[in-house]
Amino acid sequence: MTVLDQENLPAALAALITAEQRQAVHEAPREKKLECLASALSRPEPEVLLKLAAAAALTVASNLETDPEARGLFPARLVHEYQIIPIKLGPVGSASPLPAPTALPIHLAAAWPPDATMVAWLRTFTPRPLTWHLAVPERIHQLIIENFGVGSGSLEDTDDGYVAPEAQKETEEVVDEDASVVRFVTDVISQAIEDQATDIHFEPQEGQLRIRYRVDGLLVPVPVPENLLRFQDAIISRLKIMARMNISEKRLPQDGRINFKANNLVLDIRVSTVPTIYAESISLRLLNQKKEAYSMDRLGMNAEEQSQIVDILDYPHGIILVTGPTGSGKSTSLNAFLRKINSTDLRIITIEDPIEYEVPGVNQMQVRPEIGLTFADALRHVLRQDPDVIMVGEIRDKDTAEIAIRASLTGHLVFSTLHTNDAPGAITRLVDMGIEPFLVASAIELVIAQRLVRRLCPECTRPAPIVRVKLLENLAILGCAATEAAGIDTLPAPVGCDRCRGTGYRGRIGIFEIFRLNEEMHELVLKRESTRTLAECARKHGMRTLGQSGWAKVKAGHTTFDEVLRVITVTEK
Numbered sequence: 001m002t003v004l005d006q007e008n009l010p011a012a013l014a015a016l017i018t019a020e021q022r023q024a025v026h027e028a029p030r031e032k033k034l035e036c037l038a039s040a041l042s043r044p045e046p047e048v049l050l051k052l053a054a055a056a057a058l059t060v061a062s063n064l065e066t067d068p069e070a071r072g073l074f075p076a077r078l079v080h081e082y083q084i085i086p087i088k089l090g091p092v093g094s095a096s097p098l099p100a101p102t103a104l105p106i107h108l109a110a111a112w113p114p115d116a117t118m119v120a121w122l123r124t125f126t127p128r129p130l131t132w133h134l135a136v137p138e139r140i141h142q143l144i145i146e147n148f149g150v151g152s153g154s155l156e157d158t159d160d161g162y163v164a165p166e167a168q169k170e171t172e173e174v175v176d177e178d179a180s181v182v183r184f185v186t187d188v189i190s191q192a193i194e195d196q197a198t199d200i201h202f203e204p205q206e207g208q209l210r211i212r213y214r215v216d217g218l219l220v221p222v223p224v225p226e227n228l229l230r231f232q233d234a235i236i237s238r239l240k241i242m243a244r245m246n247i248s249e250k251r252l253p254q255d256g257r258i259n260f261k262a263n264n265l266v267l268d269i270r271v272s273t274v275p276t277i278y279a280e281s282i283s284l285r286l287l288n289q290k291k292e293a294y295s296m297d298r299l300g301m302n303a304e305e306q307s308q309i310v311d312i313l314d315y316p317h318g319i320i321l322v323t324g325p326t327g328s329g330k331s332t333s334l335n336a337f338l339r340k341i342n343s344t345d346l347r348i349i350t351i352e353d354p355i356e357y358e359v360p361g362v363n364q365m366q367v368r369p370e371i372g373l374t375f376a377d378a379l380r381h382v383l384r385q386d387p388d389v390i391m392v393g394e395i396r397d398k399d400t401a402e403i404a405i406r407a408s409l410t411g412h413l414v415f416s417t418l419h420t421n422d423a424p425g426a427i428t429r430l431v432d433m434g435i436e437p438f439l440v441a442s443a444i445e446l447v448i449a450q451r452l453v454r455r456l457c458p459e460c461t462r463p464a465p466i467v468r469v470k471l472l473e474n475l476a477i478l479g480c481a482a483t484e485a486a487g488i489d490t491l492p493a494p495v496g497c498d499r500c501r502g503t504g505y506r507g508r509i510g511i512f513e514i515f516r517l518n519e520e521m522h523e524l525v526l527k528r529e530s531t532r533t534l535a536e537c538a539r540k541h542g543m544r545t546l547g548q549s550g551w552a553k554v555k556a557g558h559t560t561f562d563e564v565l566r567v568i569t570v571t572e573k
Contacts, residue, residue, distance in 0.1 A: 437526050
């Protein structure tokens, strides 16, 4: 093994990049150095990992499993800082007698080759020989979190000096002095950003403070340090101070906002507290306003679906609705549509709560119900601003719906969202709100129902043989014909690898149901027909349901039946 000096890459790789790129690699955190080097070399990370290991005379370890016996040898703070994890103690399976325990080597997986300072520090904690391996940085980081807990390096070695919050004066100055709690909260939020979580939940339970992230639509328990409960009140106070809440008020729900900066990202975090029987439960919604916007391709729309939507986007007036439950990507789709039509000759104004994406050239307004600026009130004022296109974040009531419809009938293109299970249900929902059917039929041009399903990891997905009976059952549930199963013997299945953190999935993709009114459906709306009748008529005229769209994604290898069935509520077949 080549132990590297802190200022040097292996010579074989350092010669391939510029001085500025070498400096960028040196300055990057250990878990990001491989990514930085891969970017400098313009090569994929797996390939660069192999080259780095060869240059440093190390082996690459895959399918990592931690060694519980070696886990406690090193403090959490050091493990976090150096991004290392003990993976096993050797030798194993030897026919000869094992050496004394102190002679057994410790096998360490590292995100980057060790330098002399790092090795020296580790040797102060154990006399055992160290055997080094390189591994995928994301997997090492995940194992550190799983074994030591998120933020464990921040709270370590602080127990002795810890003073219970009830014995402190609850002020910003006191909490800020407890640097370990400040670091811990920052670590939790930073890890959520790293995991691409949309929400963080701090949930006081009996005997524990549970923390969960919502990742790819699913709630994921976060491993936490064993001593976390002792810091529970200080953590809650810290979050409330960051959100500019009243920390002495613990009986009433409160709402606040945090402007969080980390790694060149600026997040607008919405904070909500509710009192529970143990302590206040706090939820954080993470909004990265400068995050990369999605195109219709990236949303998962095929060419036919894009064509249907683009046709309507060229209309000078009318309403386009996107429907689905919370977290189904409605705002992301509307943002993609806005970017598609955005040009210097259109005046586009949005009314949002919250503003999730910044769109260059678009006038974006944040509603503020606490001062009387609701969707309906904002929409009335926007109509005096000479807009060509209006995006209303959500139609929540009859007032907003009436103004939106009036806007569309007076020459404006209006985008908005509704909470309904399917696309035809949006029509009956508006009628149920009290909107006259003839106005609904005249104004609505297109309704898109959508869901987000987890996308199979491209690195580890493997074809798996199907059970014919089960396939036919799933197709029936999704409303697809049995003939769709013809010629299909295998379907892609999740496996799990270091890249996807063992889940078998990476990212999400949309499935869509596009409902466009024609003359026959127009008459059905005027007669106040049910959602079922509208859906049957739409399918007769070629509408592809959410289930059928999901099956197309399964067949194309993007996702699995389990994912599609998880997100679709099928009310009829």
